[in-house]
Amino acid sequence: MQTCLGGSLGHAVFLDRSCRYRFANREFLDFIGKSDGDVIGREVSAVLGDALHATYAQMLERLPPGESVRREGWTDYGSFGRRYVEELITAYPPDGDPPSGVIVFSRDLTELKNREQDLLERVEAQNAVEAYHAVVVNTALDAIVVIDEAGIVVDFNPAAVSVFGYSRDQAMGSQIADLIIPPALRSAHDCGMKSYLESGVSRVLGQRLELEALRADGGLIPIELTITDVTRGPKRLFAAHLRDLTAARKAQAEIASQRDALHQKEKLAALGSLLAGVAHELNNPLSIVMGHAMMLREKLANGPSSLTQSEDLAKRSVKIEEAANRCARIVRSFLDMARQRKTERQAILLPDLVGKALDLLSYNLQSSGVIVETDFPGGLPPIWVDGDQIHQVVVNLVINACQALEEKGDGDRRIRIAAEPLIGAGMVLLGISDNGPGIPASIRSRIFDPYFTTKPQGTGTGIGLAVSRGLIEAHGGTLDIDEASTGGARFVIRLPVGESTPGTGDGVSSRVEAVPAAARRHVLVIDDETDIAELLSDMAGSLGFDVSVAGSGQAAKALLEQGDLPLSAILCDIRMPNGDGPAFYDWLRETRPELATRIGFVTGDTLGPAAGRFLARSGCPMIEKPFTPDDIARILTSLTAGLT
CATH class of the missing domain: 3.30.565.10 (Histidine kinase-like ATPase, C-terminal domain)
Known part of the structure; x- marks a missing residue:
């Protein structure tokens, strides 16, 4: 028996029926830090405590000769604290009745068990984090898109599905540039990603940006974007939090x-x-x-x-x-x-x-x-x-x-x-x-x-x-x-306080002199009010212009269609019967586009919504009635600028 116990791997002891140690191998003695003299002949309770003593005493009472029992678990080792031990307890000798004692082979697995427990706790914690992450990401009101360093989508939450119109299956594994980045911005995205991976420096990460994004239907939407490097291992990952600003912009416009x-x-x-x-x-x-x-x-x-x-x-x-x-x-x-x-x-x-x-x-x-x-x-x-x-x-x-x-x-x-x-x-x-x-x-x-x-x-x-x-x-x-x-x-x-020269509120403030006789130019005046048309003619004539007059847009078209009238500028009313100013302007753009850039309007209807929309659409210069000779001089100078 001594030869068998002494050559065993792990801890080995022999206990007599009084639970006294009669043998203990070197591994066991080293484990408890005692010598033979401290152990042999002493009861288990004196060496490792009452709890372990009671366990072995129970085994001695129950085990038939030659029978063994294997047990594994946490055991109170007295001053050594709780230990996780695997034991094989065998009644000895096999043919003794009753047996004279038990042989106990044991291995201390406490450190291994602690490592397993730690690993299990880490796995559970990781699972909890991932579950929490999934709940947070999947219920987030903002779109969250995660890509790797190659620009491949590795996560696409339900809000992103709603905002951009792609299913999760469509998005996963796709290039982010092909999904939501407008073509005009893709080159900048690629350059920025490459620069960050090479240098670690980025002007975009962590910044709140407002730009446009592409939807599955090809439409563009305004978004607010924040990109974060969320790398936690060897694989580089980037999370983009995106907020659709369409409703906010609409609300802002409504508030305005x-x-x-x-x-x-x-x-x-x-x-x-x-x-x-x-x-x-x-x-x-x-x-x-x-x-x-x-x-x-x-x-x-x-x-x-x-x-x-x-x-x-x-x-x-x-x-x-x-x-x-x-x-x-x-x-x-x-x-x-x-x-x-x-x-x-x-x-x-x-x-x-x-x-x-x-x-x-x-x-x-x-x-x-x-x-x-x-x-x-x-x-x-x-x-x-x-x-x-x-x-x-x-x-x-x-x-x-x-x-x-x-x-x-x-x-x-x-x-x-x-x-x-x-x-x-x-x-x-x-x-x-x-x-x-x-x-x-x-x-x-x-x-x-x-x-x-x-x-x-x-x-x-x-x-x-x-x-x-x-x-x-x-x-x-x-x-x-x-x-x-x-x-x-x-x-x-x-x-x-202002930072520039105060405005005059009515354009050029200096008086424009009459056009020299050698450079006389021709202006067409269009107004259904005869007295206004005559007054405009007199004022333009005093500035050195030759003047033709038409009482409506239709009459002006007829004049221009009769021959090559050498016009340098046109002064036109907006509201007239038989062809108003906007209709005449649209006709000029189609038939005489060179004159469409030399027409100005003289009107008293700037509060009318139709007139306001037309003036904004055309971008043509305009003066309001009542007008002065200086007003006419300014607008004619503007219309004829660049002519030789």
Whole structure:
């Protein structure tokens, strides 16, 4: 027995019926770190603890001679802790009855079992991660596409299927460039991937990009894209998170449309409140025009004029011109305010903008007995704004101040408009204050809320201040309420300073001289109003042009079809019977395309939607009625530029 136990592989011991060690091989002694003297003759409980002692004692009672039992599991080894052991316990001798003891062969598998357990836990953890990943990816609202370094799709989640229109089976294993990258961007994609794999440097990874992607049906959609390197092993992997921006862009467009509609609604409300004043402002200068025109006719009908009479006629002509210009300014201001167009920012001088607003409101202010004081320091920098929108804000604030002053009983009524540069802030401050009753502290925090108004029902929309603040903030500025030093209300606007030369608002500002006789050119005037056509002819003729006149688009076609009329430019009305301006322009593009680039329009219908769409489509130059000789000179100079 000793020879057999001593030569065994692993641990081997012999225990007598009292569970005392009678033999222990070197492997067992080394395992427990004891010598023969520490083990032989001692009970198992003294060496490895009571639990193991009880197990062996039980085996000694139950095992028949020569029988063996194999067991494997965690066992309490006393001071050695719990060990995972594989044991073969055999009753010895095989023919003894009862046996004199048991031979125990054992192997300590604790480390192996721990490694197996660790591996199992890792596998379970990996499975849990993969299951979690699958749940997250498959339920993500954004499209997730994973590709390898060759650009092959290795994952394509359900959101990607919905966004791009490919099934998962179609996408898996396909080249990403062929699936969703538009042809125009494929070269850049290939170069970027190659550069990153070679250098590890990328300008795209981790960045939020907005671009277009290709759908299965061939359509392009706007997307937001983020690409991340998700390599976790030898194979390079890249995950792209893509968000379809189609709905967001549509929502943004709808919000912009609603904002523009609200803006336009407030403008029309303001225009409605100004109609009576505008009518009065127009009637005054029109009375001057009509009266002096009739006086001129009577004086000229009386025969040759003396020098004194000639001077009187000249003075009356000047008064007619000044009154007509006043009418034109009022109409133009009214049209500018009513016109709906895209935001166009330019450098604008604040005194000019405020002056136009006060011109529009002059009757309302005068009839309410309001005195307006302005204070604009010299050298005030221009502001970078959309003049139409800021003009509306100033009009709204002055109207509000005027209406507040109407509630004032005694004393004068004053509005003060003052500006000052904010040095270092790149801003200009504009303050509009009045000496009225002011705004109670209890409602100051609410006056910019949409539809909040203190005015009687039917006299206010409640959106004027909300729209005004929105317009100012859209320009990067602020609109706040303050208390005026005079006790009334003070609104403070801060706007960014412009960076370029202030615009004139009507094209080239310098007067264009008449065309030299040696370079006389021919212009065709098309207008159904005979007096307008004659006036245009006179103005063009005074500039050195030869002029032909047609009363409609059809008449103009006939002139051009009769022969080779040597035209340098065409001035055309938009709305006419028997062939309007847009129809004539389309005919020119088909039959005389060289003239389609030399036609300009003179119209009073810029608010009409059809006229607006046509002018935007054609891109042709345009001047509004009423016009001046300088207006005609500018547009003819533009149309004939480049001719020799």
